[in-house]
Amino acid sequence: MKRRKLDMASVPGKAAVGVDDRFGVSTPLRKLLNKVFPDHWSFLLGEIALFSFVVLLLTGVFLTFFYEPAMTEVVYNGSYAPLRGTPMSAAYASSLDISFDVRGGLIMRQMHHWSALLFMAAIVVHMLRVFFTGAFRKPRETNWIIGSLLFWVGFLAGFTGYSLPDDGLSGTGLRIASGIMLSIPVIGSWVTSSIFGGEFPGEIIISRFFIAHVLLIPGLLVALISAHLGLVFKQKHTQWPGPGRTNDNVVGERMFPRYALKQGGFFMVVFGVIALMGGLFQINPIWYFGPYEAWVVSAASQPDWYVMFLDGSTRLMPAWEINIPIGDGYVIPPLFWPTVVLPGVLVGLSTLYPFVEARRLKDYRSHNLLQRPRDVPERTAIGAMAVAFYIVLTLSGGNDVIADKFHISLNAMTWAGRIGLLVIPPLAYYVTYRICLGLQQHDREVLAHGVETGIIRRLPDGRFEEVHQPLAAGGHDGHAELEYAGWVVPKKMNRLGALGPAIRGFFYPIEKPAEAPVSPGHPPVEPLPERKEISSGEPRR
Numbered sequence: 001m002k003r004r005k006l007d008m009a010s011v012p013g014k015a016a017v018g019v020d021d022r023f024g025v026s027t028p029l030r031k032l033l034n035k036v037f038p039d040h041w042s043f044l045l046g047e048i049a050l051f052s053f054v055v056l057l058l059t060g061v062f063l064t065f066f067y068e069p070a071m072t073e074v075v076y077n078g079s080y081a082p083l084r085g086t087p088m089s090a091a092y093a094s095s096l097d098i099s100f101d102v103r104g105g106l107i108m109r110q111m112h113h114w115s116a117l118l119f120m121a122a123i124v125v126h127m128l129r130v131f132f133t134g135a136f137r138k139p140r141e142t143n144w145i146i147g148s149l150l151f152w153v154g155f156l157a158g159f160t161g162y163s164l165p166d167d168g169l170s171g172t173g174l175r176i177a178s179g180i181m182l183s184i185p186v187i188g189s190w191v192t193s194s195i196f197g198g199e200f201p202g203e204i205i206i207s208r209f210f211i212a213h214v215l216l217i218p219g220l221l222v223a224l225i226s227a228h229l230g231l232v233f234k235q236k237h238t239q240w241p242g243p244g245r246t247n248d249n250v251v252g253e254r255m256f257p258r259y260a261l262k263q264g265g266f267f268m269v270v271f272g273v274i275a276l277m278g279g280l281f282q283i284n285p286i287w288y289f290g291p292y293e294a295w296v297v298s299a300a301s302q303p304d305w306y307v308m309f310l311d312g313s314t315r316l317m318p319a320w321e322i323n324i325p326i327g328d329g330y331v332i333p334p335l336f337w338p339t340v341v342l343p344g345v346l347v348g349l350s351t352l353y354p355f356v357e358a359r360r361l362k363d364y365r366s367h368n369l370l371q372r373p374r375d376v377p378e379r380t381a382i383g384a385m386a387v388a389f390y391i392v393l394t395l396s397g398g399n400d401v402i403a404d405k406f407h408i409s410l411n412a413m414t415w416a417g418r419i420g421l422l423v424i425p426p427l428a429y430y431v432t433y434r435i436c437l438g439l440q441q442h443d444r445e446v447l448a449h450g451v452e453t454g455i456i457r458r459l460p461d462g463r464f465e466e467v468h469q470p471l472a473a474g475g476h477d478g479h480a481e482l483e484y485a486g487w488v489v490p491k492k493m494n495r496l497g498a499l500g501p502a503i504r505g506f507f508y509p510i511e512k513p514a515e516a517p518v519s520p521g522h523p524p525v526e527p528l529p530e531r532k533e534i535s536s537g538e539p540r541r
C-alpha cells in the first residue's frame with residue numbers, strides 16, 4: 001500500500017516537528033504503531049475485561065455525581081410511591097433517586113452493574129484461557145501473578161459497589177462481611193471495629209466503602225492493568241503454533257492501522273452490548289428490597305455470581321467449632337475456614353501454579369508458543385478439577401433457590417453439595433484426563449493415516465474403505481510431526497470430528513505414549529534470541 005508522506009512544510013507537518021522537538025515522541029510512537037499482535041479469538045477475552053472496565057469507569061463517574069455516600073437518616077420523598085414516607089439512609093434514597101428521578105440514571109446504574117458482571121466473567125474466562133493454553137509459563141509468570149491480584153481487587157470492587165446502595169440485600173452482604181471479619185482468630189474484633197468504626201453497622205461504613213470503591217480500588221486496578229498490559233507489550237503476546245510461527249517470532253497484524261481499528265470496533269461492540277443489557281434487562285431492583293434493617297433478611301438473598309462460591313462454601317461448612325483451652329477458652333468459629341482460610345489457600349495455589357508446574361516438569365525454558373489443552377493432560381485435568389470445585393461451590397451458593405424451585409429439601413441440597421465437593425472434582429480430573437488422551441490418540445491416527453474424508457470407496461475385491469486425505473507436507477525432522485498443532489487438519493474435522501474419538505477414547509484402554517505430542521521440557525540450552533516481528537504490512541518509518 002502506498003502511503004502519503006506528511007509534508008513537513010505544511011502546518012500539520014510543522015506542528016508534528018514542533019511537538020517532537022519538545023517531547024521526543026516520534027521514536028516511541030513509531031515503535032508502538034509498528035508493534036505486531038498475533039490474532040486469535042481467545043485473545044479477545046482479555047480485551048473484553050479491559051473494555052468493560054472502561055465502561056465501569058465511565059458509568060461509575062456518572063453515578064458519583066448523584067450518589068450520596070452517607071448513612072444519615074432521611075425520609076424518602078421521591079417518585080417511587082410505595083416507599084414514600086419511609087425513613088432510610090441518604091445513600092439508599094440517593095440510589096432510588098438515581099433509579100427514578102435522575103435522567104438516564106437507571107440505565108447508567110444498570111449498565112454499571114451489568115458491566116461489573118461482564119468484567120468479572122471476562123477476567124475468569126481470560127484466566128482459564130491463559131491457564132489451559134500454558135500462556136502463564138516463563139517468561140509470563142509475573143503477569144499471571146498480577147492477573148491473580150486483578151481478580152481479587154475486581155472482587156473487592158464488586159463487593160464494595162454492591163454495598164453502596166444500602167438496600168436490604170447489600171446490607172445483608174455487609175452483615176456477612178462483618179461476620180467473616182469477626183471470625184478471624186485474635187484480631188477479628190479489632191479488624192471489624194476498625195473497619196466499621198465500632199459496632200456493626202455503625203455510621204461510617206458506607207462513606208468508607210465509597211472512598212474505597214471510587215478512588216482506592218479503581219486506582220489500584222488502573223495501576224495493575226497498566227503493568228499487566230505493559231508486560232504483554234514488553235514480552236510480546238504468545239501465539240498458536242502454525243506455519244511460519246516459531247518460539248522466536250511473532251506473526252500477526254501491526255498495531256496501526258488494522259489492529260487498532262479492529263480493537264476500536266470491538267470496544268464499540270462491548271459498549272453496545274452492555275448498553276443494550278442496561279437498557280433492556282433489569283438488574284438489582286433495589287426498590288423491591290427496601291432499606292436495610294438488620295432483622296429483615298428475605299429468602300433467596302443472593303450475592304453477585306462471582307461472590308457466590310464463598311456463600312456456597314459457607315453454606316456447606318459443617319458447624320464445627322474448635323475450642324482452644326487457653327485462659328477462659330477460645331473458640332474458632334466454623335465461618336473462619338470457608339471464608340478466610342479457603343480464599344487464602346486458593347490465592348496461594350493459583351498464584352504459585354506456574355512455579356509448581358515448571359518445577360514438576362523441570363521446564364525452565366521460555367515459551368512463546370501456546371499449547372493445546374489435550375497435549376498437556378495433567379494441567380488440563382487439574383484445571384477441570386478446579387473449575388468443578390468452583391462450580392459446586394457456586395451452585396451451593398444458590399442451594400436454597402434450587403431447593404425451592406425443584407421442591408428438594410434444603411438439607412438434601414447441603415449434603416449433595418458436601419459430597420459433590422469431595423467427589424466431583426477428582427471425577428472431573430479423571431474424565432478430562434481420559435478425554436485428552438482420547439484426543440491425542442485421534443491426533444496420532446490423523447498423523448499416521450491422514451484425515452477421514454467421509455468418502456467410502458468400494459475396492460475391486462468387494463471391501464469398503466474410507467478414503468483418507470494425506471496431511472500437507474511438513475517438516476519431517478522427527479519433531480515437526482510431534483508438534484502437530486491442529487492447523488493441518490481441516491477445521492470442521494478438528495472441532496466436531498474430534499468429539500467421536502474423544503468419547504471413544506474414554507472407554508478404550510489408551511496408554512499415554514512414550515512420546516506424547518508435547519514438547520518435553522528441557523533445561524535451557526542457550527538464551528532465546530529477541531522475537532522477530534512478522535507482519536504483512538510494511539513498518540512505518
Ligand code: HEM
Nearest residue numbers: 043046047049050127135140143144147148150151237238
Ligand atoms: C482486569 C483484569 C484483566 C485485564 C483487563 C487483562 C487484560 C489482558 C489483555 C488485554 C491481554 C492481552 C490479550 C489476551 O491475551 O487476552 C492479557 C494477557 C494476559 N493476561 Fe490478562 N487481564 C486481566 C486479568 C488477568 C488474570 C486474572 C490473569 C491470570 C491470573 C491474567 C493473565 C494474563 C497473562 C499471563 C497474559 C499474557 C498472555 C499471552 O501472552 O498469551 N490476566 N491480559
Ligand code: HEM
Nearest residue numbers: 060061063064067095113116157158161162164214218284
Ligand atoms: C472494576 C470496577 C468497578 C466495579 C466492579 C464496580 C461495581 C459496582 C457495583 C456492582 C455496584 C452496585 C450497582 C447497583 O446499585 O446495582 C456499584 C455501584 C457504584 N459504583 Fe461501581 N464499580 C466499579 C468501578 C466504579 C468506579 C470507577 C466508580 C466511580 C468513579 C464507581 C462508582 C459507583 C457508584 C457511585 C455506585 C453507587 C451507585 C448506586 O447507587 O447504585 N464504580 N459499582
